[in-house]
Structures are given as structure tokens and as C-alpha cells.
Amino acid sequence: MKPIAAAKLVPVQLYPLYGCKINAGFPSPADDYIESRLDLNEYLVRHKEATFFLRVKGDSMAGANIHDGSLLIVDRAAEPKHGDIVVAVVNGELTVKRLYRRGGVVKLLAENEAFPEILVKPEGELVVWGVVQHVVHSFG
Incomplete structure (x- = not known):
């Protein structure tokens, strides 16, 4: 297993966040103003030093809306x-799954x-790298 390389710090990019909510039903006139600027790091990353991203391969988590190619935002803290x-x-195998502990x-x-399901036997080895906080999908 390869170690995860240290993250590089990059300048923050702020994106416009409009004050109106988008109507998923019938269209309505929208407020045409920007409420604020949104830093995606601030919105999606709770613990900067403990957060990493992974791309999903496979469809074992499709029922949780995690699909092949989805980007996971994972928090080790x-x-x-x-x-x-x-x-x-x-x-020895890296996976993304729902944790059952009872x-x-x-x-x-x-x-x-x-x-x-994967039953973790007492003699088995389970190391949780982190908890998935967000899933990012692409539609194109």
C-alpha cells in the first residue's frame, strides 16, 4: 500500500453564492443578486489537515448515491x-462501505x-481511514 502524499496548499477561490433558492418545480423570477462569495473549502472541508479526496471505482455504493467516478471528501478527524x-x-484492501457496529x-x-457484506472477524484487520463527508458528482 502506498502512503498518501501530503496535500499542497493552494490559494482560495471564491465562487458566487446567489441569495435565491432554485425552484425545482415551476420556474419563478429569481432574485438577481449575489448573497456572498462561497469558499468551497470552508463549505465542504471541516478539518483541513485531516481531509482528503478519493475517486470511486465501481458501483457497490450506488444505493447511497455514490457511483463509479464520484469524488469523495473524506475526514480522518x-x-x-x-x-x-x-x-x-x-x-489489506481499500474500500468504501457503510459501517455496521452493534x-x-x-x-x-x-x-x-x-x-x-464484509464481516470483520476479531482476527481480521480493519483500519478506518476516515468518514465520508460529501460526494461530488459530474453530469457531463
Whole structure:
């Protein structure tokens, strides 16, 4: 397994955030003003030094709206809890799955019935790299 390289700091880019909410039903006249400028790092990254990004390969998490090619924003500082979607290494394999932890039983669950659950046995190795905070999709 290769270590993750240290992140490079880049200048902050602020994007316009309009004050109106977009109507997903019938169109309505929108307020034509910018409410503020939005720093995506501030909006998406809670712990800068502990956050990393990963691109997804496969469709085992499609039921959680995580698809092949999705970009995950993962926080290593977040404490993994039952029900969280985590990036983990189990028995030497890197994966993204929903964490199940109840009554001493630990499992990693796919969000696609075509994939089996991963039961983490006491002698097995599970290392949670971080908790998925956001998913970014591209439509084009």
C-alpha cells in the first residue's frame, strides 16, 4: 500500500453564492443578486489537515448515491460511528462501505444487493481511514 502524499496548499477561490433558492418545480423570477462569495473549502472541508479526496471505482455504493467516478471528501478527524460511510482498509484492501457496529459485531455493508457484506472477524484487520463527508458528482 502506498502512503498518501501530503496535500499542497493552494490559494482560495471564491465562487458566487446567489441569495435565491432554485425552484425545482415551476420556474419563478429569481432574485438577481449575489448573497456572498462561497469558499468551497470552508463549505465542504471541516478539518483541513485531516481531509482528503478519493475517486470511486465501481458501483457497490450506488444505493447511497455514490457511483463509479464520484469524488469523495473524506475526514480522518471524524469519529466513525455506526451507520457512517467510511473509507477503510480491511485485510489489506481499500474500500468504501457503510459501517455496521452493534453488539460487538463489526461489518462493512455495500449499498448494492449484488455485493456481499464484509464481516470483520476479531482476527481480521480493519483500519478506518476516515468518514465520508460529501460526494461530488459530474453530469457531463
